[in-house]
Amino acid sequence: MDAGTEGSEPQGGVSSVGRVTLQQLAQELGLSTATVSLALRDSPVVADATRHKVLEAARSRGYVANRGAASLRTARTNIVGIGLHDIINPSFTELLAALEDSLSAAGKTVLLGVSQEDVARQTRTLGTLAEYRPDAFIVSPAAGTTVNDLRALAASGIAVVQVTRQVEGSGFDFAGSDDVAGVALGVAHLVELGHRRIGMIGSFPAASTGRSRLAGYKAGLAAAGLPFDPALIAEGPGLRETGRAGVLQLLDLPQPPTAAVCFNDLNAFGALMGLQSAGLTAGRDFSLVGYDDVSEAALWHPPLTTVFTRIPEYGVIAAGLALKRIADPTRPVERVMLTPRLVVRDTTAPPPTGRR
Amino acid sequence: MDAGTEGSEPQGGVSSVGRVTLQQLAQELGLSTATVSLALRDSPVVADATRHKVLEAARSRGYVANRGAASLRTARTNIVGIGLHDIINPSFTELLAALEDSLSAAGKTVLLGVSQEDVARQTRTLGTLAEYRPDAFIVSPAAGTTVNDLRALAASGIAVVQVTRQVEGSGFDFAGSDDVAGVALGVAHLVELGHRRIGMIGSFPAASTGRSRLAGYKAGLAAAGLPFDPALIAEGPGLRETGRAGVLQLLDLPQPPTAAVCFNDLNAFGALMGLQSAGLTAGRDFSLVGYDDVSEAALWHPPLTTVFTRIPEYGVIAAGLALKRIADPTRPVERVMLTPRLVVRDTTAPPPTGRR
DNA sequence: GGCGGCATCCTAAACGATTTAGAGCAGGCG
DNA sequence: CGCCTGCTCTAAATCGTTTAGGATGCCGCC
Structure with missing residues (x-):
């Protein structure tokens, strides 16, 4: 470590005098x-x-x-445990910000756990969080999580709400967006512009969002009477790299598509870079629809056409669901799916003429 | 709310039977x-x-x-409170991820508080966190925080380490990067390329980072024997919008600079957008140096020349400082400043000929 | 003058763990 | 047979709150 390190006098405690009780x-x-x-x-x-x-x-x-002592007596901690699989991804950052904001406004404090998309680490993390007896958990389950992996959570008697992703059959509250409708919206937009061969970049069957978005893609094609061609899917997780490689892979096809929808905005950003490296201009040579509308999307060049999944909104809703379940643990399970909205910007246009 | 809401059977608790003790x-x-x-x-x-x-x-x-009960007895919670002013900004997201990762590896759990760059909210938040008796605090103080604002923290007897930003005279451990050297590095790079009029985009005197980076800018100019011209500073916080407006403002000057360093990468991203909207190409028509090297920076088009402040590294160091101070509260204060590294990519080049 | 009713405060028992001092017990040894 | 030593385990105090269920005193009223 080439650090500049400088030692000095010990920390001055004004009155470290045994904390007053x-x-x-x-x-x-x-x-x-x-x-x-x-x-x-x-x-x-x-x-x-x-x-x-x-x-x-x-x-x-x-x-x-000393809230710990009080909690011991009252069996209420005012803590909400948040379990995310990733906090670098901007969509989850925006989610975390929304959750933290509404929870702290409601007097709750956030205990954070990150699973890094690893089910084993997730169970470990959630187990540790559980030892602090949060009043509720808000969880976006790691890819591949099964009902079984969540059984311990269910048995803990702690309120659980899922956000963004859900584990089918888990019987927990949920807040997220209608991904099937969302991706279909993107496909419909491309169809309307005249595209007939439309690919999908990013596919992630281990998460519920991956499955739903793929279903939305197929639904969109079907609604337009277009055939589903597996070759038009560039698989991979929701990372920029997937998008970059994916778009090039699609362009290399014997019959390349003229447009693509993406699993998320990161995929789309990567695809924009891929297009640029191939000397193509998004919107003119190839149309691209992102997914989520993270705040960066509007700022790219060209600005990204995408589907706004209303992350901040369902973050607030998820926090609300947690509060409601804390207040009444026996209320019926509630699943909220917001309807996404298409946001048309500059990366989509009619297919290039003469190549149709 | 146009939500699709669906109620059903109550949450099935396998055994909500009074939690076993x-x-x-x-x-x-x-x-x-x-x-x-x-x-x-x-x-x-x-x-x-x-x-x-x-x-x-x-x-x-x-x-x-029940960790709360145990903590009552042992006076140790294994909680570390993290106080950030912002979690949307990618540099702080990367910091949070690094902190969380090393703390959880050390068996600590993260209690999160966000101040939104608001000192009053920060004192409220940190006060609430303190009620949970974290073993340590890791704080990046909100802009404008004074020693006085942190006095309560100091008096709490809880270990405190500052990260990224520091409040002068607070007497707490610190981990961050040497911003004076860092920005000077960027300026030196531009000077070497032949630039003589170099601006600065983003200036934020309310935070220590703002002051240091401005000092680095001046130091860089001085080292090259260039005059400091206040008109070449486009003020504003570290947001994309500041960068967009800032670069246009600089270009509008009677004697516009041919290059600029930025307060952070977000400023640079915004400036790139601004250049593009003005029909200019970064690297050819105007040189731009970012600051931080968040992971996006390498992926922009063109890839951003920037200064890598080693956020993930000092995040790990900050976590380590916290652990060390927990172990030995009387150890001398330690301040670690990592030396930043210039990362040359494509947004910097010699100034356009004929306009020199 | 006794008594009910307030307003105010207190006693004491939780809550669920950790930890210290020491109790039982078995075996070995002189 | 008595005593010491080690190995296990236990009793009880403790951490800092909350809260049910009194206690106390004062007032007014019949």
């Missing part, structure tokens, strides 16, 4: 812990004068409640 | 809680046969430890 406060005030506890939480049964004394003492002594 | 395990096994506790943590004082019985029972009954 509610009991100490009580003793100093000549009150019982019960009274102090009630006063701190604005109970109406404690006299105004007393409450003020307590609050003042708490402030001046720098009292900060 | 260590005491219950002990009772069922005819052992004391002490023995069970020791067995679960692989203490050598408990006989092998007993340990096996305990572990087997724990497994079959689905026992999951």
Whole structure:
């Protein structure tokens, strides 16, 4: 490590003097812990004068409640565990931001676990989170997760809501978008522009989103009376690299497509790069539809036509579902699927004439 | 909400039967809680046969430890609170990912708080996190944070390490990169290519990074014997929009620069878009140096010349500092500044001839 | 004057783990 | 036979809160 390291005086603690507890406060005030506890939480049964004394003492002594101790007694932690498989992917970052924002607004704190798309790591991570007894879990399951992998979660009695992806038959609440309709929307747009050979870039059958989006692709073709040709699918996960290689692979076909929909925006960004490296211009030589509409999509050159899956919206909804289930664990399972919206920008246009 | 909502049977809990505790395990096994506790943590004082019985029972009954209760006794939570001001910005996402990864590898769990670049919200958030008694805080302070704002943290007796940004005089550990050297590196690169009028896009004096990077810009100019001209600075936070507007603003100058360094990569991405909208090509008509080298940078078109600040590396280091301070709260303060590295790609070239 | 009713505060028992001091017990040894 | 040593295990205190169920004192009222 070529680091510039500089040592100096130890951390100056103003008063590392044994953290002040509610009991100490009580003793100093000549009150019982019960009274102090009630006063701190604005109970109406404690006299105004007393409450003020307590609050003042708490402030001046720098009292900060020990939520762990309180939780032990109340069996409520105000923690929500969030299990994601990936936080680098911008769509999940946007999701995390939305979740954190609404949860913290509701007084919950976020305990984060990342599974890196690895089921074993996911069970380990969720197991660890569970030891903190979150009031709820919000999970986007790693690819390949089965109902069995989630059984422990179900047995824990903790509220669970799935977001974005779902494990079929898990019986948990869900918030996400209607991927079948979403991709079909993209295909329909291309069809309307005159495209007849339309590929799909990115295919990820290990996740529910992968299956649904593929189904949406097929549905879109079928609705237009177009045949499904497996050769037009460039497989791979939702990464830029998949898109770059995928579009080149499609262009190399004996009968290349004139357009493609993508599994997600990252695929599309990669495909845009691939087109550029092949000397082609997206929108003119080849049409491309992304998926998700992450905030970058509008800013690419050319701006990406894509399908807005309303991630921030369903993030808020997922947080709401968690809160509702915490409040009433016996309420019926709720599955919310938002209808995506097509966002037409500049990467789609009628197919190049003369090549039709 | 145009949501497709579907209700059905309530969540099926395999056994919502009152969560099994260590005491219950002990009772069922005819052992004391002490023995069970020791067995679960692989203490050598408990006989092998007993340990096996305990572990087997724990497994079959689905026992999951209550870390809150344990923490109450041990005064250690294995939680690390992470306070960031922003998680959408890809550089902070990459930082968060690195932090989470090394902390979870060390058996710590991440409690997340986001301040949205708002000091008041930051104190509220950190206060809430503190109630969970994390073993340490890792914080990238919101812009405008003063030593005073962090005093409560210092007084809490919780280990604190700052990452990326630091509040001068706070006396906390720090891990980040040497921004003065980093930006100077970018300037030197442009000078070497022959540029004489070099602007800076993005300037953010409310954060230590903003001040250091500006200082680096000035240092770079001074080293080359070039004058500092305030008109060549396009102010604004590290967002794409700042970059887009900033580059146009610079180009509109009576004596426009032929190149610019940026506060961060987002600024550079925006500037690339701005150039494109002005019909200019980065690298040919105008040279641009980003800052951070987020993973996107290599993938833009053209690929961005930028300064790699080694975010994932100092993320790991920050996590390590936190662990070390947890282990020894009295160790001397350590400040680590990694030396950034220039990454030359395609957005920099000699200034256009004839316009020099 | 006794008593009910308030308002206010307190006692004490949880919550679920960890940990220390020491209890049983078996075997070995003088 | 008595004592010491090791190996296991247990009893009980403890961490910092919350909360049910009193206790206390004061007032007014019949």
